[in-house]
Amino acid sequence: xSFLRNITKGLxxxxxxxxxxxxxxxxxxxxxxMGAEEKMKDGLSRKEALRAVRLERGSLEVSKEIVRSGGWExxxxxxxxxxxxxxxMLRKSPGFTLVATLTLALGIGANTAVFSVxxxxxxxxxPFRDSDRLVAIxxxxxxxxxxxxxxxxxxxxxxxxxxxxxxxxNFLSGWTYTWTGQxxxxxxxxxxxxxxxxxxxxxxxxxxRLYTPEEYHVDGVQVVISDRFWTEQLGSDPHVVGRVLNLxxxxxxxxxxxxxxxxxxxxxxxxxxxxxxxxxxxxxxxxFLDVVGRLKPGVTSEQAEQELTAILQRGPGESQELSVHxxxxxxxxxxxxxxxLQLVMAAVSLVLLIACVNVxxxxxxxxxxxxxxxxxxxxxxxxxxRLMRQFITENLVLxxxxxxxxxxxxxxxxxxxxxxxxxxxNASIGVDAYALxxxxxxxxxxxxxxxxxxxxxxxxxxxxxxxxxERKGSASIAGQRSxxxxxxxxxxxxxxxxxxxxxxxxxxQAEHLDxxxxxxxxxxxxxxxxxxxxxxxxxxxxxxxxxxxxxxxAAALGKCMPGVYAPSATLIFGDRPNDPMNAPTVEACWxxxxxxxxxxxxxxxxxxxxxxDDASASPVVILNQAxxxxxxxxxxxxxxxxxxxxxxAGRNTTSAPRLxxxxxxxxNVKQKGLDLPVEPAVYTPYLQDETNHAxxxxxxxxxxxxxxxxLAGTVRALVHSVRADQPIDxxxxxxxxxxRALAPRRLSLVLVTSFAGLAVLLSAIGIFGMIxxxxxxxxxxxxxxxxxxAKPQDVLQLVLGQGFKVVTAGVFVxxxxxxxITRFMRSLLYGVGPTDPxxxxxxxxxxxxxxxxxxxxxxxxxxxxxxxVALRYE
Amino acid sequence: xxxxxxxxxxxxxxxxxxxxxxLEAMHGYGITIRxxxxxxxxxxxxxxxxxLAIQRLERDGLIESEWKPTExxxxxxxxxxxxxxxxxxxxxxxxxxxxxxxxxxxxxxx
Numbered sequence: 001x002s003f004l005r006n007i008t009k010g011l012x013x014x015x016x017x018x019x020x021x022x023x024x025x026x027x028x029x030x031x032x033x034m035g036a037e038e039k040m041k042d043g044l045s046r047k048e049a050l051r052a053v054r055l056e057r058g059s060l061e062v063s064k065e066i067v068r069s070g071g072w073e074x075x076x077x078x079x080x081x082x083x084x085x086x087x088x089m090l091r092k093s094p095g096f097t098l099v100a101t102l103t104l105a106l107g108i109g110a111n112t113a114v115f116s117v118x119x120x121x122x123x124x125x126x127p128f129r130d131s132d133r134l135v136a137i138x139x140x141x142x143x144x145x146x147x148x149x150x151x152x153x154x155x156x157x158x159x160x161x162x163x164x165x166x167x168x169x170n171f172l173s174g175w176t177y178t179w180t181g182q183x184x185x186x187x188x189x190x191x192x193x194x195x196x197x198x199x200x201x202x203x204x205x206x207x208x209r210l211y212t213p214e215e216y217h218v219d220g221v222q223v224v225i226s227d228r229f230w231t232e233q234l235g236s237d238p239h240v241v242g243r244v245l246n247l248x249x250x251x252x253x254x255x256x257x258x259x260x261x262x263x264x265x266x267x268x269x270x271x272x273x274x275x276x277x278x279x280x281x282x283x284x285x286x287x288f289l290d291v292v293g294r295l296k297p298g299v300t301s302e303q304a305e306q307e308l309t310a311i312l313q314r315g316p317g318e319s320q321e322l323s324v325h326x327x328x329x330x331x332x333x334x335x336x337x338x339x340x341l342q343l344v345m346a347a348v349s350l351v352l353l354i355a356c357v358n359v360x361x362x363x364x365x366x367x368x369x370x371x372x373x374x375x376x377x378x379x380x381x382x383x384x385x386r387l388m389r390q391f392i393t394e395n396l397v398l399x400x401x402x403x404x405x406x407x408x409x410x411x412x413x414x415x416x417x418x419x420x421x422x423x424x425x426n427a428s429i430g431v432d433a434y435a436l437x438x439x440x441x442x443x444x445x446x447x448x449x450x451x452x453x454x455x456x457x458x459x460x461x462x463x464x465x466x467x468x469x470e471r472k473g474s475a476s477i478a479g480q481r482s483x484x485x486x487x488x489x490x491x492x493x494x495x496x497x498x499x500x501x502x503x504x505x506x507x508x509q510a511e512h513l514d515x516x517x518x519x520x521x522x523x524x525x526x527x528x529x530x531x532x533x534x535x536x537x538x539x540x541x542x543x544x545x546x547x548x549x550x551x552x553x554a555a556a557l558g559k560c561m562p563g564v565y566a567p568s569a570t571l572i573f574g575d576r577p578n579d580p581m582n583a584p585t586v587e588a589c590w591x592x593x594x595x596x597x598x599x600x601x602x603x604x605x606x607x608x609x610x611x612x613d614d615a616s617a618s619p620v621v622i623l624n625q626a627x628x629x630x631x632x633x634x635x636x637x638x639x640x641x642x643x644x645x646x647x648x649a650g651r652n653t654t655s656a657p658r659l660x661x662x663x664x665x666x667x668n669v670k671q672k673g674l675d676l677p678v679e680p681a682v683y684t685p686y687l688q689d690e691t692n693h694a695x696x697x698x699x700x701x702x703x704x705x706x707x708x709x710x711l712a713g714t715v716r717a718l719v720h721s722v723r724a725d726q727p728i729d730x731x732x733x734x735x736x737x738x739x740r741a742l743a744p745r746r747l748s749l750v751l752v753t754s755f756a757g758l759a760v761l762l763s764a765i766g767i768f769g770m771i772x773x774x775x776x777x778x779x780x781x782x783x784x785x786x787x788x789x790a791k792p793q794d795v796l797q798l799v800l801g802q803g804f805k806v807v808t809a810g811v812f813v814x815x816x817x818x819x820x821i822t823r824f825m826r827s828l829l830y831g832v833g834p835t836d837p838x839x840x841x842x843x844x845x846x847x848x849x850x851x852x853x854x855x856x857x858x859x860x861x862x863x864x865x866x867x868x869v870a871l872r873y874e
Numbered sequence: 875x876x877x878x879x880x881x882x883x884x885x886x887x888x889x890x891x892x893x894x895x896x897l898e899a900m901h902g903y904g905i906t907i908r909x910x911x912x913x914x915x916x917x918x919x920x921x922x923x924x925x926l927a928i929q930r931l932e933r934d935g936l937i938e939s940e941w942k943p944t945e946x947x948x949x950x951x952x953x954x955x956x957x958x959x960x961x962x963x964x965x966x967x968x969x970x971x972x973x974x975x976x977x978x979x980x981x982x983x984x
Contacts, residue, residue, distance in 0.1 A: 006933045023951075024925070027902060030950045031921055034903040037946070057906075058920040066922030070929055 010073035024067060028060055082393035089394060090401075096366055097401070100359045104402025106758065107355030108442055109409030114348045114751075116414045116435040118341050121425050123434075126330050127262050129202030130294060133166075135301065136332035137291040139312060142321035146585060149288045152274075152281040154315060155194075158291070161311045164304035166296050167200035169193065170274060170289040172649055173265055176528055176697075177272075178727050181246035185727040187528055188229065188247070188269035195273075200294050201261070206230075208241040208256030211273045219275060223247065224256040229269035263333060263425045280649065284317060285570070288648050292329060301326045319581035333424045339827055340748035343499070347755045350496045354759050356446055357489040358766045359398075360453035364482050365773045367454050391455045396447035403443030407431075410439065422743040453485075482770060483806050489766050490810025491817060493759040494847055498818040500756035501839035502829055503749045506675070509831025510742060516669035516678070517562045518600030522734035523708035523715065524561065527726060528697035535695035540687070542700065542722050543592050549714055551705050556598035557686060557698040560589035563738045566671035567648055569682065573631070574641030574659045586627060587671045587681035588644060590694040595683070596666055598701040599734075606638045606664035614687035621660040627680035628665045637662050644682050646693070660684065673741055675830040701734075708733045748828070760847075763810075764854045771803045772858040783867040792863035799862045803855035811847050815840055887927045888936075889970065890917070892955065892963040895937060899954035901944065902928065928953060936962050 013020040032053050039049035054060070068074050090097040125131045137158075139148040150158070150170065159168045171194065176187040195213050198204070210224060223245065225234070234240055244251045247270070258271055280286060295304055308324035331338070367374075377387065411431050418429040527542075529535040539557055546555035560566035569588035572578045593609040596602075604625060613620050621642060628637050643657035668678040686694050700719075704711050712731050719726050739746075775782075782795050822834040832839070894900065894908045905928075906919045931937045936959035942952045955963070 005935050009933050026949070027951050028921060028925070030901070030944075030948055031903045031906075033948065034901075034944075034946075034950075038907075056918075056920070058922050063920070063922035063925065067925045067929055070926040071933070 006072070010071050010076075013068075013071060014073045014076060021064075024064055025060075028063055032057070032060065078389070079393055082390050083397060085390070086394035086397040090398065093366065096362060097398070100362055100398055101401045101405060103355045103358050103762065104399060104446060105405035105409060107352035107406075108399075108403050108439060108446065109406035109413070110348045110755065110758075111352050111442055112406055112410035112431070112435055112439040113413045113417070114341075114345055115438045116410065116431045117417045117423075117429055118345050119432070119434055119438075120429040121334050121423060122330075122338060122341060124428070126264075126333075127428075131329070133295040133297070134200070134329035135293055135295060135304075135326040136329055137168075137293055137308065138325050138327065139287070139322050140325060141319065141582065142323070144585075148322070148585075150291045151284050151287045152276050152289065153284045154287065154312060154318075155289055155291060156276070157311050157315055158308055162304070162307055164295060164299045164307050165293040167196045168291065168293040169195075169197040169200050170291045171197060172274060172289060173268070175649070176729075177247040177270060178249075178528060179245060179247055180249070180725060182233075185725045187727050187729050188233075189267045190270045190272045191265045191268045192272040192274045194276075197292075198258070200292070201264075203259060203261060205256040206259050207238075208254070210256055216273050216275060217277055219277075220273075221250060221252050222255040223252045224258060224271040225254055226258055226268045226271060227260040228266070230257045233269070262428060266427060284315065285645070286647060295326075317581060321582060337423060337744055339825075340744060343825055343828060344748055344751045344755075347496055347499060347752045350492050351755050351758055351762075352442065352446070354489050354492050354496075354762045354766075356449055357485050357492070358762050358769075360450055361482055361485050361489075361766055361769060363395075363450060363454040364485070365769070388451070388455055392448065392451040395450040395454060396444065399443045399447030399450065402446070403439055406443070407436065407439055410435070420743075420747060422740075422747065486763075486766055486770055486806045487810040487813065489763045490807055490847065490851070491814040493756070493763040494811055494814025494843060495817050495821060496752075496756045496759045497843045497846070498815070498822060498839060499825060500749075500753040501843050502822060502825065502832060502834065502836060503745075503752055505832045505836060505839055506828070506830040507742070507745060507749050510675040510745065511738075513674075513831055515563055515674055515738075516601055516667050519563070519734040519738055521704050521706075521708055522599065523702040523704060523711060523731065524734055524737060525700050525715065525719075525728055525731040526697060527700055527719065527728065529695065529723075529726070538723050538726075539592075539695065539698055542719065543594070545718060545722065546700065546702055546715065547594065549702075549711070549718065551711055551714075552702055553705055554594045554598040554703040556595040556701045557592040558589055558595050558599075558701060559591070559686070559694055559698060560587070560671055561699050561737065562599055562669050562671060563674050563734075564672070564741045566681065567646060569644045569646045571682070572643040572645070572657065572659075574643070583645070584680075585647070587679050588646060589671070589681070589683050590686040590689055590698075591683050592686055595701070598703045599669070600703070601669055602667045604665045604667055605636070606662070608664060609683075609685045613685040615690070617688070619658050619660040619688050620663045620685060622664040622666055622683040623662055624666055624678070624681040624683075625668050626678050627682065630680055637665065642682070644684055646691075648693075658690070660688075674738060675742065675745060745828075745830075760850060764850050767803060767807060767851050767854040768858065770806070771799060771855050772861075774802070775799060775858045775862040778862070779865055782862050782865045783869070786865060787867035795865070796859050796863040799859035800852070800855050803851065803859070807847065807851035807855075811844050814847075815844055818843075886970075887919075887923065888931060889963070889966045891924075891927055891931060892936060892959055892966070895953055895955045896960070896963060899940075899952045901950035901952050903950075905953070931959070935959075 032050060035053035035057060036046060036049040039052050040046060044052065057063075058066075126134065128134060137150070139150065140146070141148065152170075155168070155170050162168065171191055173191040175190050175192075177190055178185055179188045195211065195216055198210060205224065206227070208224075211220075211222065215222065225240070225245075230236060230240060234243075237243070240254050240257060243254050245254060246252075260266075261268075274289070275281065293304075295301070305324050305326050308326075309322070312318055312322050312324055313320050327335070374387070382390075414429060414431050417423065418426055420426055423429070527539075529538060543555050543557050546552060549555075566587040566589055568585050570583035570585050572580070572583060591609070593611050593613065596608055605628075606622070609620065609622065621644060623637060631637070632640065640662050641659040642662065643659050645657045666683070669681070670676065670678055671681055672679070686698070689695070700715070702708070702711060702715055716728055716731060719728060785795060786792070818840065819835055826834050890909050891905055894905050894912075900908065902921070902924060906921075906924055909917055909919060928937070932939060932953075936956060937953045938956050939951050939953050941949055944950045
């Protein structure tokens with residue numbers, strides 16, 4: 001109650017100030033009159049009596065001031081005063097205000113934007129029920145980093161024997177159906193799911209229903225479609241349930257529509273079902289399913305890992321070197337960008353620090369001019385606390401201006417990130433309340449930091465000395481404190497530039513280190529078919545006719561996409577004992593005879609495949625150099641025999657693989673990514689795929705003589721002339737495909753580099769500002785020097801020397817810090833070490849040049865001072 | 875400024891004001907004179923500290939005010955104890971007695 005009364009009374013004196021003041025005035029006057037009356041009884045005149053009362057009891061104004069300062073509202077009032085004063089000061093120096101506000105806005109804005117992205121991707125929980133207990137489940141083989149999926153029998157073991165999970169589900173994503181019957185045939189994206197998948201996430205269909213458990217065991221003719229497919233392709237038809245879609249040549253009835261599943265498979269059109277009864281699903285060694293689960297409350301990841309590992313190892317024919325790992329689903333989705341985003345966040349916070357240092361430096365320079373004002377304040381009785389409060393208010397005003405501009409910047413730039421579709425969860429990127437709170441906090445933090453900087457500048461308030469020597473004091477060199485600020489600024493900018501330089505070098509290395517093939521003049525398209533028997537005729541015919549097109553030097557088919565993707569296979573050897581439980585996993589690819597000629601890979605030994613390596617010929621295989629060297633070091637493997645067991649959905653054999661004769665060794669090709677190391681790989685002729693599975697789809701590679709895009713139309717027409725209803729999703733040049741594969745690396749590269757550029761610019765402005773300020777303060781001194789016979793070059797050297805000293809110190813410390821810090825970004829580097837000498841040298845030299853340029857203009861001005869003007873100016 | 879009230883133990887001024895108002899409602903000057911009389915001139919108050927204390931007490935709801943004419947036909951603000959103020963005075967008086975007795979015991983013991 002009394003708290004409430006306190007507030008209302010305080011508010012009353014704030015908002016009805018005059019009335020409250022009048023009352024207090026009247027009360028105090030009455031008080032004095034009464035006192036005076038007493039005195040007058042002793043014979044004093046009225047005037048004398050009032051004077052006596054004032055002396056005894058305090059004057060009217062002082063008393064009022066005391067009473068006013070007692071309530072909390074006086075604090076508000078003082079802040080309000082300071083605020084108005086701060087705004088007035090800012091208005092008086094618009095140049096300073098503009099530069100400082102923009103600098104802070106850049107710093108705070110960039111931080112808010114990056115934080116929004118980091119928060120949306122890495123921090124906000126997935127929007128599913130109990131999402132903190134959702135995990136992805138993988139196996140690994142001892143001493144091998146590769147993750148291994150689960151086979152259907154393994155998954156069924158987990159589900160039957162484990163007690164750690166509320167739900168266990170599996171899925172298979174990234175495959176397609178061909179949808180015909182509505183316009184041009186096209187491929188639609190499918191994710192196959194097991195029965196528990198949606199219940200685990202807590203998502204129910206919008207319309208219709210999901211598959212029943214029984215339907216999973218029937219190769220049925222029903223499908224569940226996604227929100228995306230429903231709205232984009234079917235016009236949100238409310239009567240869609242019951243409609244028949246022609247998928248892969250079969251009529252499938254829509255039974256349900258799922259709502260959008262944010263953050264998980266945003267591209268999915270069809271939610272198909274995992275059918276555990278397919279023959280290729282029953283092979284225990286065919287481990288390709290992704291498994292996810294929701295832990296029971298109270299069960300730890302470690303307990304579940306131990307339990308699943310034990311179940312896995314108990315399975316028939318399973319290796320004892322397998323172990324199971326649980327990864328929180330959110331980390332699983334965002335793991336590939338986590339370290340990049342962290343680096344970007346670190347970079348952008350350095351930019352904020354640099355911006356702060358710059359503004360602090362501006363404040364120092366300005367405060368030196370304000371010394372007289374501050375000294376007057378102190379001599380009029382302003383205490384240290386009161387001054388500090390004024391500084392804080394003033395700088396908070398400045399920071400708030402910056403922060404408000406920053407939020408506008410952040411809102412504008414964050415929308416750009418949402419369009420980057422290589423970022424996971426990109427649909428949910430936005431500036432939310434947390435990001436605004438973050439902006440608020442860094443704004444406040446910045447304001448306080450600046451207040452600290454400007455108050456230390458006016459500490460040591462020797463009033464008299466200040467008032468007297470107002471000019472002289474500032475004639476000294478810009479002062480240790482500001483030099484220190486600049487050194488730290490240069491140091492931060494150097495660290496950031498080194499980080500950017502290393503990323504730049506990595507990108508350059510990834511792009512230009514020999515990938516083992518020639519991406520120029522190479523066109524590719526992915527062709528999927530739904531009928532393997534038909535495809536056995538289609539593909540050989542297509543590749544033969546493509547090769548004959550004018551302007552084409554070679555054409556080939558490949559299951560893999562160099563620099564982007566490759567299937568995997570396990571190997572057995574004809575010349576040594578095999579341990580089938582621990583068979584090595586390698587990259588593998590079904591190819592047509594001209595494949596290496598088309599992609600431009602060199603043959604090192606033996607021969608390429610020919611069209612005669614078909615189903616009726618004896619089986620053959622080509623190895624890459626890495627595989628040859630790791631299993632036949634110093635020997636010639638040509639003529640030796642190995643068996644290749646492809647791993648993946650649809651692999652339709654249970655028998656041990658045929659042994660194939662090694663006929664050739666090719667140069668290493670970076671199969672899975674330009675920024676990933678080369679791994680052992682095998683290549684097999686596509687006509688020798690006894691399972692027919694390879695024929696579900698192939699990449700067609702066309703090596704062109706002219707620019708590859710000029711042939712895109714011709715190739716498209718040819719495909720349709722061979723097979724009229726063949727859908728063609730993407731036709732792209734190899735270079736485009738590679739660029740897209742490097743997109744995540746490019747994003748962090750672009751961001752960190754632009755932040756580094758910003759940092760360099762800011763520190764150049766800082767150096768320029770410092771030298772210009774010093775020069776303006778020392779005009780008189782330079783005039784004297786020149787009058788006494790110093791040459792302009794001497795003055796030039798003097799000023800340059802001073803600037804250079806600061807910059808050298810900054811570069812030195814920055815390079816040292818770089819050596820210490822860059823090893824934390826090792827995982828983001830490719831082809832360069834974290835202490836790459838070239839990067840460090842270039843950055844150091846670059847800085848020296850930038851600094852020299854920034855110093856030169858003011859230094860030149862100093863050397864041209866006219867002694868007469870300079871002396872008169874004083 | 876000869877402000878003897880600063881010699882008062884922190885917070886006792888509030889208690890003295892409450893005590894002064896326990897008998898009857900009074901205006902600011904009356905409170906000053908009463909405190910000085912009762913302390914036989916040991917405590918002297920200046921206007922600032924007195925009205926600061928009054929503002930504090932009023933905001934805490936311990937006293938309430940009313941403009942009334944004085945005996946000399948002047949307008950003055952009269953302050954009176956509220957129910958809550960009376961209770962507070964009782965508590966503080968008791969607590970003060972306890973503390974004084976305790977301090978006295980300590981001082982006598984040494």
